[in-house]
Amino acid sequence: xxxxxxxxxxxxxxxxxxxxxxxxxxxxxxxxxxxxxxxxxxxxxxxxxxxxxxxxxxxxxxxxxxxxxxxxxxxxxxxxxxxxxxxxxxxxxxxxxxxxxxxxxxxxxxxxxxxxxxxxxxxxxxxxxxxxxxxxxxxxxxxxxxxxxxxxxxxxxxxxxxxxxxxxxxxxxxxxxxxxxxxxxxxxxxxxxxxxxxxxxxxxxxxxxxxxxxxxxxxxxxxxxxxxxxxxxxxxxxxxxxxxxxxxxxxxxxxxxxxxxxxxxxxxxxxxxxxxxxxxxxxxxxxxxxxxxxxxxxxxxxxxxxxxxxxxxxxxxxxxxxxxxxxxxxxxxxxxxxxxxxxxxxxxxxxxxxxxxxxxxxxxxxxxxxxxxxxxxxxxxxxxxxxxxxxxxxxxxxxxxxxxxxxxxxxxxxxxxxxxxxxxxxxxxxxxxxxxxxxxxxxxxxxxxxxxxxxxxxxxxxxxxxxxxxxxxxxxxxxxxxxxxxxxxxxxxxxxxxxxxxxxxxxxxxxxxxxxxxxxxxxxxxxxxxxxxxxxxxxxxxxxxxxxxxxxxxxxxxxxxxxxxxxxxxxxxxxxxxxxxxxxxxxxxxxxxxxxxxxxxxxxxxxxxxxxxxxxxxxxxxxxxxxxxxxxxxxxxx
Numbered sequence: 084x085x086x087x088x089x090x091x092x093x094x095x096x097x098x099x100x101x102x103x104x105x106x107x108x109x110x111x112x113x114x115x116x117x118x119x120x121x122x123x124x125x126x127x128x129x130x131x132x133x134x135x136x137x138x139x140x141x142x143x144x145x146x147x148x149x150x151x152x153x154x155x156x157x158x159x160x161x162x163x164x165x166x167x168x169x170x171x172x173x174x175x176x177x178x179x180x181x182x183x184x185x186x187x188x189x190x191x192x193x194x195x196x197x198x199x200x201x202x203x204x205x206x207x208x209x210x211x212x213x214x215x216x217x218x219x220x221x222x223x224x225x226x227x228x229x230x231x232x233x234x235x236x237x238x239x240x241x242x243x244x245x246x247x248x249x250x251x252x253x254x255x256x257x258x259x260x261x262x263x264x265x266x267x268x269x270x271x272x273x274x275x276x277x278x279x280x281x282x283x284x285x286x287x288x289x290x291x292x293x294x295x296x297x298x299x300x301x302x303x304x305x306x307x308x309x310x311x312x313x314x315x316x317x318x319x320x321x322x323x324x325x326x327x328x329x330x331x332x333x334x335x336x337x338x339x340x341x342x343x344x345x346x347x348x349x350x351x352x353x354x355x356x357x358x359x360x361x362x363x364x365x366x367x368x369x370x371x372x373x374x375x376x377x378x379x380x381x382x383x384x385x386x387x388x389x390x391x392x393x394x395x396x397x398x399x400x401x402x403x404x405x406x407x408x409x410x411x412x413x414x415x416x417x418x419x420x421x422x423x424x425x426x427x428x429x430x431x432x433x434x435x436x437x438x439x440x441x442x443x444x445x446x447x448x449x450x451x452x453x454x455x456x457x458x459x460x461x462x463x464x465x466x467x468x469x470x471x472x473x474x475x476x477x478x479x480x481x482x483x484x485x486x487x488x489x490x491x492x493x494x495x496x497x498x499x500x501x502x503x504x505x506x507x508x509x510x511x512x513x514x515x516x517x518x519x520x521x522x523x524x525x526x527x528x529x530x531x532x533x534x535x536x537x538x539x540x541x542x543x544x545x546x547x548x549x550x551x552x553x554x555x556x557x558x559x560x561x562x563x564x565x566x567x568x569x570x571x572x573x574x575x576x577x578x579x580x581x582x583x584x585x586x587x588x589x590x591x592x593x594x595x596x597x598x599x600x601x602x603x604x605x606x607x608x609x610x611x612x613x614x615x616x617x618x619x620x621x622x623x624x625x626x627x628x629x630x631x632x633x634x635x636x637x638x639x640x641x642x643x644x645x646x647x648x649x650x651x652x653x654x655x656x657x658x659x660x661x662x663x664x665x666x667x668x669x670x671x672x673x674x675x676x677x678x679x680x681x682x683x684x685x686x687x688x689x690x691x692x693x694x695x696x697x698x699x700x701x702x703x704x705x706x707x708x709x710x711x712x713x714x715x716x717x718x719x720x721x
Contacts, residue, residue, distance in 0.1 A: 101183050101380075101387040106196055108159045113143070114151045115167055115181045116380055118351040121145075123170040124152040127178065132164050132188015132195065132307060133279070143167070164193040169350055179349040182384060184294045185391075186309040189279055191272040191294045195309030199395065202313040204321055210397055213263065213327045215427045218460070218523040218570060219630035222618055223331065224262040225531055226575035227288060228270070228302050233594050236601040245270075245302050245315040249322035257328060260578055260611070261618035264329040264429075266402055268532060270316070271332075272297040274340035275591070278306035286597065288532060288590045289333075290404060291340040291370075295388055320397050331400035331429065332392055336376070336385050337408035337436075338368035347374070355381050357441040367408045369437030376409040377442060385413060386420050393424050406432025406461065407449040408440055414448045414456050422458075431526055431570075434461035434518075453518050462526045463569060465513055466496020470529045470560045471540050473512075477587055480544030483560045485671050485712075487646035493669075494641055494649060499568035500525035501632040505641045521632050525569035529560045532589075536574055537561075538582045554580065555712040558613050558692055559669060562714040563649075565617040566627055566667050568635050578614040579603035609692060616694025620716070623696065625658035626665050634658075642680065647672040648709075652680070664719035670709040677708045681719075689716035 105112040117124050124143040130136045143152040152167075166178035180187055180194030188195055215221070232239040232247035241247045248254070248265075257265065269289030276285045278300040289299065298316040300306030320330050339345035342364065347355035357365040357375045367373040375381050392398040401417075403409065414430075421428045434450025445452070450461045468474060469492035472481040482489040491510035498506060499522025500514075508515050519525045530537040537560060541553055548556075557580065565571045574581070576599040583589050583596050604611055621627045629635050638657045642650040649669045656663040666685070670676045682705040686698040691713055693699060701720060709715045 101384055103183065104165070104185065104194060104196060106161065106198055108161070110155050110157045111160045111196055112153070112155050113165070114146075114149070114153045115143070116150065116183075116350060117152045117167070117169050118171050118354065119145060119147075119150055121152075121169050121171045125168045125170075126154055126156070127166045127168065128156065128160065129164045129166070129193060132193050132309065133190065138163060160196045161198065163196050164188050165196060166193050167350070171352060176349040176352060177344070179346045180294065182346045182350055183296055183387070184346070185296055186313060187272060187294055187297050187300075188309060189300060189307045190277065191274075191297065191300070197309055199313070202310050202317065204314060204318045207317055207321060210321050210324055212397060212399055212425060212427070213324055213329050215329065217628070217630045218429050219568075219628040220622070221264050221329070221429065221570050222262045222622065223264045223266050223526075223570065223572040224257065224260070224575055225266040225268070225572065227268040227532060227597065229286060229594060230597045230599055231575055234598040234600060237599065238601070241304070243302065244304060245298070245312075245319040246304065248319045254322060254326045258326050260615055261622060262573075263327060263622075264331055264400065265323060266331040266400075266572070267333060269333050269335055270299055270302065271295050271334075272299050274344075276301045281306070284593055286591055286593055290335050290590070292335050292338070293340055294346070295334075295336070296391055316396060324397070329399035329429075330397075331402055332398045333402045333404060334389070335404040336388070337374055337403075337405040338370045338372050339374070342372050351380070354378065359441050365439075365441035367436040367438045367440030368405055373408050373440055375442075376413040377446075382413045382416065385409070386417055389417055390420055390424065393421060393428055399427070400429035400431075403430070403432030403448075405436050407434055407436040407447050409448050410442060410446050411448050411452055411455050412446075414459055418456070418458055429460070430458070431460035431462070451514070451518050453524055454520050457520070460524045460526055460570065461518070462528065462572075463496050463500050465492050465500065465511060466527050466563070466567065466569070467529055468512055469493040469496060470563060471537065472544050474534065477535055477540065477543045482647065482649075482671050483556045484541070484545040485647050485673055490644070490646070490649050493563060494651075496525070496527055496569065497563065497567045497649070497651065498522070498635055498639060499527075499632070501635060503636055503639070519632075521630070522568040522635055523570055523630055526572050527564045527567040527569035528572040529564055530574050530577065531572070532574060535585070535587050536581050536583050537577055538580055539585050543585065552712065554607065554610060555692060556671070557610065559671060559712055559714055561614060561617060562667070562689070562716075563669055565621050566716070568627070568629055568639065571621065573614075575599065578611045580607045580610045613692060613694055616689070616696070620688065620694060620696055624660050624662055624665070626653040626656070626660040626662065629657055642666075642678055644678055645676060648676045648678065650678045662718035666707070666715075666717050666719075668707060668709045668715045670714070671712060673711050675708050675710055677706055679706050681705065683719050684721040685717040686720050687715065687717040689714060
């Protein structure tokens with residue numbers, strides 16, 4: 084991918100082919116995808132987003148050429164709301180704003196008729212996508228809107244809102260840390276939070292989709308105002324872009340909150356969902372249903388949806404939840420269509436499903452099939468579990484708590500999950516052959532919103548751990564992540580030594596569990612400084628992000644080591660790096676360990692929990708001793 088900086092034109096609204104409400108002051112055209120064999124489709128116009136009066140009903144007609152149900156309603160409908168209702172096989176399926184609502188009223192039960200031009204913040208037409216030469220240059224920070232800002236300790240005014248990420252406190256924290264992309268947990272309109280009762284404690288991660296193409300109302304300052312949530316979401320993107328930070332949207336096309344209440348089911352019953360051979364709804368999502376990306380209109384929906392977010396909201400990337408529920412062909416078509424908008428838009432996802440899908444596994448977007456999806460990445464659970472321990476046992480540790488036999492899996496993750504001549508794939512967890520063709524197809528991480536956060540996992544897997552030991556092992560784990568050739572990814576708050584009080588699945592836990600404690604920045608300044616130093620070092624030195632499997636195989640050399648010790652050199656000065664022959668040693672043992680290195684003069688830039696790119700000390704040696712539970716990074720001066 085070349086160096087790109089995309090300039091958006093507000094006057095060039097994205098053309099959504101799937102379903103759209105086209106408003107003008109003289110008339111509004113409605114077109115919906117609904118069952119072609121429906122007996123009747125009725126459009127209802129209301130004066131309110133909830134309750135209120137029914138203003139008119141209109142019978143819609145099927146356009147057989149486009150396979151859409153259409154009607155034109157004359158007059159100025161701005162500020163009103165709509166639903167459709169489908170009669171099929173003698174049953175009315177219930178009112179819905181349709182599958183491609185672009186604006187909704189409170190709680191998303193009715194679509195809103197607005198002009199999208201009225202939702203643009205000042206300067207939106209000159210908003211620029213931050214430049215990105217290669218996906219390997221990304222440093223991704225995963226956050227939930229409430230978690231990040233809701234605590235009284237955050238000093239953020241718009242707590243738990245999109246606007247929190249427009250405030251100087253938030254922007255300054257992110258830019259000082261040095262990340263250049265935020266992955267925001269589901270921010271579309273989801274079902275589990277009652278937007279009319281926000282004074283009551285409510286929390287959810289948001290993996291329960293209701294309206295896929297509208298921002299979530301509870302994150303706006305006025306969920307009853309359809310324009311407000313759209314405008315404030317755009318303000319958030321605009322502020323992050325001005326700070327040089329890309330915005331990645333977590334998308335959940337693999338399932339709906341439920342079946343009966345979903346717009347999919349209410350418009351075209353049973354079409355959008357997969358079923359098993361015995362006629363039951365398939366449950367590859369683990370949420371009671373799975374969508375059928377292999378079907379033409381579901382595939383088109385996914386493609387049009389990502390295009391809409393990229394064009395209307397200037398989104399810079401997409402993280403696909405349970406990507407392996409979707410078929411490979413759909414994912415490649417998504418990549419193809421986004422390339423037409425901007426090839427630097429990044430796509431990655433979970434290379435697994437939560438259960439068996441009613442579709443052939445070899446045609447699904449599993450991690451093992453990433454080689455068939457160029458320029459699409461997947462999370463590496465190999466490096467994650469090599470560092471922290473297996474996903475299915477919180478009490479079991481791995482490399483960072485000093486357990487041997489995880490070294491080969493860690494090396495595989497450090498290499499970016501590609502074929503490397505020094506990695507014995509028979510000893511790698513989960514994968515017996517390399518699944519990434521290029522290192523930027525692998526997301527390197529040790530924790531995310533799901534499962535325990537890193538601090539809690541360390542406490543659970545190493546009984547009696549002291550605070551000092553906890554900090555050492557936390558920093559050691561992230562050193563492996565941020566010096567790997569894959570794309571580094573971190574959970575928000577880890578730079579503050581975040582804890583969720585040991586809760587494994589905090590998807591609906593209260594703020595007391597999920598919120599970041601910003602006072603930890605004062606308690607543990609060394610942790611923030613180390614994370615900041617790691618990110619700075621990675622961004623300043625292209626040797627850590629070679630971006631090519633051939634270059635990784637050419638320059639990355641693993642050194643002979645003992646148990647609980649991984650060491651590697653990045654030979655030469657690849658990509659014109661100012662450092663040469665960079666050596667990284669990770670020692671998770673509870674005692675010092677030594678590694679033989681080529682004789683030379685070295686500048687040490689990381690040692691004993693301190694990072695200083697200008698150099699901590701200069702040594703001349705052919706062997707380096709690394710203190711317990713720490714990392715050392717140095718480069719060859721001569």
